[in-house]
Amino acid sequence: MKAISIRQPWATLVALGEKQYETRSWRTKYRGQLGIHSSQTMDKAVCKYEPVRSLLAKHGYTAQNLPxxxxxxxxxxxxxxxxIDNHGTSATLDDGSVVSGNEFMLGNFGVGRFAWRVRDVEMLEQFIPAKGKLGLWELGEISDYKL
Structure with a gap:
């Protein structure tokens, strides 16, 4: 299984299903299963602002207890x-999709960036310690880990 490291609080927002797009400066052709790794880097300041604070709080998270x-x-x-277009409160993607509301506020939808769409998100019951890497990296099979 491939994995991607994401800074906190964004990784947890993806894991909770609150964030369906991960925005990146680079494109990937990869499609399929993906592990979400919470990197060591955290933006504690952004955890104080809306909608991030409320979305985390509704699931019992704060900057102090993010994994x-x-x-x-x-x-x-x-x-x-x-x-392909950013309107200030929404963005248009090259497939015609429009991203707005909380989703828009939870990503960097600058023109020329890439929006990675995720589905079927499942938070693990037991988190797997791992050192992250840049780009997509090989995690192996989740079943290989003792959970």
């Missing part, structure tokens, strides 16, 4: 679309 250094969820990467 770092673990694979925390699995999902399926279903698409990767280029952002």
């Amino acid at each position: 770092t250094g673990f694979v925390i969820a699995t999902c399926r990467l279903v698409d990767c679309n280029k952002v």
